[in-house]
Amino acid sequence: MSELSAQKCEACRADAPKVSDEELAVLVKQIPDWTPIVVDGIMQLERVFKFKNFKLALEFTNKLGAMAEDEGHHPGILTEWGKVTVTWWSHSIKGLHKNDFICAAKTDALLED
Numbered sequence: 001m002s003e004l005s006a007q008k009c010e011a012c013r014a015d016a017p018k019v020s021d022e023e024l025a026v027l028v029k030q031i032p033d034w035t036p037i038v039v040d041g042i043m044q045l046e047r048v049f050k051f052k053n054f055k056l057a058l059e060f061t062n063k064l065g066a067m068a069e070d071e072g073h074h075p076g077i078l079t080e081w082g083k084v085t086v087t088w089w090s091h092s093i094k095g096l097h098k099n100d101f102i103c104a105a106k107t108d109a110l111l112e113d
């Protein structure tokens, strides 16, 4: 299977399965800078990206937004001076889907652009 960041998200369906505990254990290893968290009972992936100022944080935010639109899958984003907190989870299933791991990897790849 290709690198997570090279894969495409699939359409978010309400009956799609959440990742299993076994899949989670494998997938988190591929995105080591991300932390699984639980918010209001919903498991999410979170990473804080640090920048030198607000302008760079906003530029990254805009790249992330464009990627999300391309994928049809959207993160939670908190953009502040010098940092951007990104959370990925699937609203349709109230939990984590493979899409979230693909998008987390694609988010990391934005730093290389």
Ligand SMILES: C[C@H](O)[C@H](O)[C@H]1CNC2=NC(N)=NC(=O)C2=N1
Pocket: 012, 072, 073, 074, 075, 088, 089, 090, 091, 092, 093
């Ligand atoms: C209609 C639209 O494609 C859906 O609502 C998409 C939009 N973006 C999404 N993003 C995320 N993170 N989860 C979803 O379930 C989701 N659904």
